[in-house]
Amino acid sequence: MTKTLNLTLKVWRQNGPDSMGRLETYNAGDISTDMSFLEMIDVINEQLTIEGKEPIAFDHDCREGICGMCGTVVNGRPHGPEKGTTLCQLHMRHFSDGDTIVIEPWRSRAFKIIKDLVVDRGALDKIIQAGGYVSVNTGGAPDANAIPISQDTAEKAMDAAACIGCGACVAACPNASAMLFTSAKISQLALLPQGRPEAATRAIAMVRAMDELGFGNCTNERECEAECPKEISIVNIARMNREFFKAAFFSEVK
């Protein structure tokens, strides 16, 4: 049943990458339980605008949990308290009347704050640019059925490929590490025969890029898989480690 809630929001406001930020308090009255979290912010922003104040900057796009654009830390939890849910799919019915909600941006040295809740996740693109692809030009690909791939392998590759690149794993990791993100791509391509020829160079290049971009180290805290909206498993991190060791110690790649 639709109800309405009165909430207190504490939202991180920061004018730019180098400005000081602070939590500001807003009252959110008459919030319908059918609203999504982002629609709740829309309502607050509408109010702020009418009051002559600057609305809260936040990233969002598809609002159906697939583009990976949205994401803030809600009461200490990236994408909020629901498992396997992006912020845009989190509905206000999961909150209670009178709740105080603290909303903060992803925090990592590798993600500079652009404004308020908006961060620059370009580092994730750089990791992919280091090797998250199969080097095949357009045209000249063999028939799609030329290489059989077992259903099990295809499914495992798909499990890893489901990553939406939102950065929640980095935000959730106590060390701000990007291992789950990196491992998802390395895993997907390591599992598929199309990715094997470059597996060694890819593993080394992507891990090095990840390290250079200022992410922390993995200490197997498992917060990433617990918070991942696509529930990507740390099995992929183990697979990346294997790929990395194979590449570092047994391949000719330096």
Next chain:
Amino acid sequence: MRLDAKIPAGPVAEKWDLHRFGLKLVNPANKRKYEIIVVGTGLAGGSASASLAELGYNVKTFCIQDSPRRAHSIAAQGGINASKNYQNDGDSDWRLFYDTVKGGDFRAREANVYRLAQLSGNIIDQCVAQGVPFAREYGGQLANRSFGGAQVSRTFYARGQTGQQLLLGAYSALSRQIAAGKVKMYPRREMLDVVVIDGQAGGIVARNLVTGEIEKYSADAVVLATGGYANVFFLSTNAMASNVTATYRAYKRGAFFANPCFTQIHPTCIPVHGTYQSKLTLMSESLRNDGRVWVPKKPGDKRSPSQIPESERDYYLENKYPSFGNLVPRDVASRNAKEQCDLGKGVGETGLAVYLDFADAINRDGRDVITKKYGNLFQMYEKITAENPYETPMMIYPAVHYTMGGLWVDYNLMSTIDGLFVLGEANFSDHGANRLGASALMQGLADGYFIIPYTIGGYLAANTKKQVSTDHPAFKESADRIESGVKRLLSIKGKRTADDFHRQLGNIMWEYCGMSRNDEDLIKARKLIRDLRGEFWENVLVPGSDKDFNQSLEKAGRVADFLEFGELMVIDALARRESCGGHFNEGYQTEENEARRDDENFCHVSAWEYKGEGKDPELNKEQLAFENVKLTQRSYK
């Protein structure tokens, strides 16, 4: 102006081969001297950027999001068609071609559609080679499913995330070219103008969405792949940032806008639940394979579905279309849902929904089978609505989903501005008046991977290379105009937000230019849009400053364009005095309330030419010739 579609001569199956042979080539060593701008990084823009860079061109790629991986192609669920005939069920290029032309209600260009069918197989090969994890059979071969009423299984899929996987494939190819230095990537940029120098596209002007700077970029050719305009309806299944600005501004610079009234309404979306709602969510069409659509027989019946006995339910699709039943095409299913709700038989709190009931399917096949088929969709439904579709029927309602209209392009995908190419949903497309399921992904990738790399070369080779520079006065003129537009928006300081105007525009469009239209409503809509636009420029409130990250300003600019574009849609809808596909004018229907085409007078593409501020656009027609497909009346009885 006479539109020349440059359709090559010869039998339809040989046109593309002959045409490619006829195109001039750019010497490999010379390719690196050319700069190409690609705007948009969805399936079309991403694949085009990568493929052009692989050929050796220097590419500058722009996207509105923070990363090229987030374009709205990512949200496509169902799959991608290809005439591989892996299932041995009689598929062929000819059959895919025929289905697409017929499904589009005979308002697409035959030659383009045949080429699309021809290239469909290459797309699957390319994507598999990139590591796209398509679903597989136990033996390791690719799996297919039937989709969108097709009688063959030709749809390739990656769970319910096919668009995502294909886009990430294109994104990975693009990333490789970025790393190689062949593509310079500009994220968080919004294209605000095409710069035309001596009749040729010479670059773009864009706003840096982080700093607010107005930036100029020159090139030898410009490729737009900026998607559709469904957000003119405010509520649609499109992403929040999807907008018409890039194509509309190109239209204002001389590119013709074709068939803007062809919009697709998808029948199975989660209904609207409140005025604050920002976005609609699509539920895969596959649900109609097992779900039965019904409403109460008695208007205004507010009992819960379980209390309505079988005898008081109206399974209107099954009754009306005995042979296709719940599986009628999208436009028919949508229109009928609206009809029932207009009769007061709609369900739910708003009365704008119909039931999609799985009780019979669960009784027949067991809950496990249904879970296996639709488990993730049921879960998504429950997440959004907090209702369990295993126990209570789903509620669905149609929503705007895709736009078949777009910038007019010739066979080379070039618009009426020389050197301005338009790909994917942004062009007026190969889908005619109605798009079939699983064919948008196919078109985006065919355009980007396999068509533009050839045709852009043909254009560049046929023209003498010019020295383009952002110092040209045309760039300054454009940048100044944009700057003053931005300043104007900020200076109004009215009382209503851009979002508020957008919502009102959406209501007008949905009410009067939505699922079914009539002349009276359309005329009314045109006036309402004009009035709203007038109010917008006097009463919009845009906070913040221009040289800053300012999402309200971005939004205001897009709404301003929607407010002009909405009128163009209405004008087009008024001019097309027939019903076809996504355009249903109540004045033109058969006795059985089906769309009645007028092939004698309207077998053409309507391409609108901008004539200046405050002036009506001029209609140019491209006659469509059907040499291979016989025009018939669609019937699903």
Next chain:
Amino acid sequence: MNWLTKTFTSSIGKKLLMAVTGLSFCAFLTAHLIGNLTLYAGRDAFNSYAEHLHSLGPLITVAETGLLFFGIIHVVTGLFLFFQNIAARPARYEVNKNAGGRTIGSVTMPYTGLILIAFITLHLINFHFIDKSGSTIFQIVQDAFTKPAYIVIYVLAVITAAFHVSHGFWSAFQTLGVNHPKYMPFIRTAGIAFSLIIGLGFGFIPIFISITT
């Protein structure tokens, strides 16, 4: 940098160092515990175990040097990880909440580690670098555990070690890439069991000695 240093200074390389050295400490702890269990059999059994051990001569020196070397790697790499990980998030969250991945063992890893270094130093001073002429090793142990403070310190230290191992054990396997749907549940259980055995096995020794003395 050559490939080897690049490998070991990478994030996964550092994890590898932690995992390999950590697992060898687990092996050492197992051997140490088995040896120490002779304490429960009384003075003679323990003294003769010590004698046998010392009769191994140079092998012991090699093992000790190895342990020291591994210890240095483990501690230095651990400190690097600790400080790098702090630096990776310069601005901290105002609200911190756990999604259910972390355990007490994993959260406290660096701190239990530092406590263990202090304890190991004390432990070596107590029993290794002590003047052993004129008394048997059993005697020394017995003397030490007559002091209540020592009992408390040792029991607490052993509990600390148990927590450290509760995360370290399975974590080492995960790092080495040994994460298999069939075996991982077993490894995780084994990790908890191992930490309990370490905790109880070592923890009861001071209590047992003080009671029986």
